[in-house]
Amino acid sequence: MEAIYNFTEKDLKDKLTSNGFPGYTGRQVFEWVYKKRVSNFDSMSNLSKKLKEFLRKSFSITKLKLIKKEKSTDKTEKYLFELEDGMAIEAVLIPEKERSTLCVSTQVGCKFKCLFCVSGQDGFKRNLTASEIIGQYFAVADLKAPLKVTNIVFMGIGEPLDNFDNTIKSINILMNSAGINFSKRRISISTCGLVPEIKELAKLKLGIKLSVSLHSAENDIRDKLMPINKKYPIEELMLATREFSKVSKDLVTFECVLIEGINTSVDDARKLAKLLNRVNGKANLIPYNGSSPEIKAPTQEQLDIFTQELKDRSAFFTLRKSRGQDINAACGQLKVKYLLDQ
Template identity: 45%
Template sequence: MKNLLDLSYEELVAEVTSLGLERYRADQILDWVFNKKVNNFDEMTNLSKQHRALLKEHFSIPFLKLLDKKVSRIDGTTKFLWELEDGNTIESVMLFHPDRITACISTQVGCPVKCIFCATGMSGFVRNLTTGEIVAQILSMEREEKKKIGNVVYMGMGEPLLNYENTIKSIRILNHKKMGNIGIRRITISTVGIPDRIIQLAEEGLDVKLALSLHAPTNFKRDQLVPLNKKYSIEEILNAVKIYQKKTGNRVTIEYVLIKGMNDEISDAKKLAEILKNMKIFVNLIPVNPTAEDLKKPSRERLLAFKRILLENGIEAEIRREKGSDIEAACGQLRLKRIKSTS
């Protein structure tokens, strides 16, 4: 039995017609799934009972099982802990802005990158998510909250570019007008930097936004924060980003988590400005969400000084506003807590 959420539009049409159904039946099914959030063929009343029985034999439409949900009293940020069919757990987050709702979704169970400030890495890596499991996060959140998600950020648990094929396929599904119908420029991939995959992404013809989690201006410091840097240096990653920009013309966001005493010095800001000069970028400065006692946020004065250095050197930068701080909204924290409580 095939997971319908794993299928592209073209694949679903081919499957449906191979069963002897008319091509337009695929559109009817997708309207039920993506617009009405129905994942039971018995409820698809514009299909005959015979067709429904046939489809049930060949397809499943597994939405995710909700294990836990936290809602911020500060800003409404909502965090979900889902159980997959194999019993593994992942997290997704809904972020509310005045003009849009953004979903932060996962691509892996755990994460192999192990950034020292990330709770996901602390729980270890289990496996990649399937295309359908990535797509199901959007559908499950929309059904649970009865709200339409307009923006998607691949910035949850896991490294999207280490699950490349499923990430790209899920983007095409979420972007397709008869499926997720989310504008391609409203979809962002956040990566710690896998050079060959960044270059491959440039060739996909997908006009997605790209965010690079850099977090340090030198390899010495980044090696300590992002262990994968020992495999892919800052120079290799930024070279790949330059190739990406030459091909796409798109601005890239640089994510920079600021940790007191580790990467927040004025000399770090100056070095960061130096390595990013002449690039079409925007720097998102993020005060660390402490997942360990020895990781502290810089003072407000230090944050502003760091930003000022970048601006003075012609680098566009902003300090990200915290969301969901009262519910530990950083991805991985809820799952890690559950793992510890059951071990």
């Protein structure tokens, strides 16, 4: 049996027509599953007996099992879900006045070993299926109803572009107007900087947003923070993000966690401003506030000087706080520091 949430509308249509059912049944089943959220094939009242029987034998409608939920003092909520093979993943919901942003995971573990990221430290276990990604959305939407999830960021555990096919499949399912109908402008992918996949993503013209974990505009520093930089240095990364931005007609966001003594000097600010102006991007600055004793956030004075340098150079940036610190919702990346203004 296959998990039906792994199927886009086209996949369903192909599967059904290749088994002798009319093409229009693909749309009918898609609507029952994703729009009406029916979890029992027998309740799909406009389908023939034969089709319901086929669906029962071929597909399962699975739900993720919630094993733990934590709530931060700032109202951020972290959910731990168990997968069918016993592995676990996290999703995080950040409620704000006018929106609620859900951060979903795309892999169990991660290959990329970014310096301050907990997800990378235990290594990579496996990719999530599209069903497991969509399952995080459904599980949180159900738990929080009638509150609506208004934004989705692919920024939880794992590198979304390293699980390219399933990430794209889940986005196509989310955006389909016959189903969930999630707005493309409210979906954002965050990457550590996989250049070929950013170019691939640009070609798909999905209309979604892109953010890149940059952290420094200098290769020497970024090499240390994010080993992927040795494979795809900043110059190559910028060419790819420009390509994306040209196609999407939108600014790419560059995430920069500010760490005293590493990336907070006047020179760092000037280099960052130059980069932002060159690629027509905006920076999302987050002063470090993790728990490592060796790493410190910049002082307010350093922050003021840094941001003034950006202003003086007309660089576009926002300065924000990490959310859900007390429940480690910010583990994963320097990461789950949510792009709340996207």
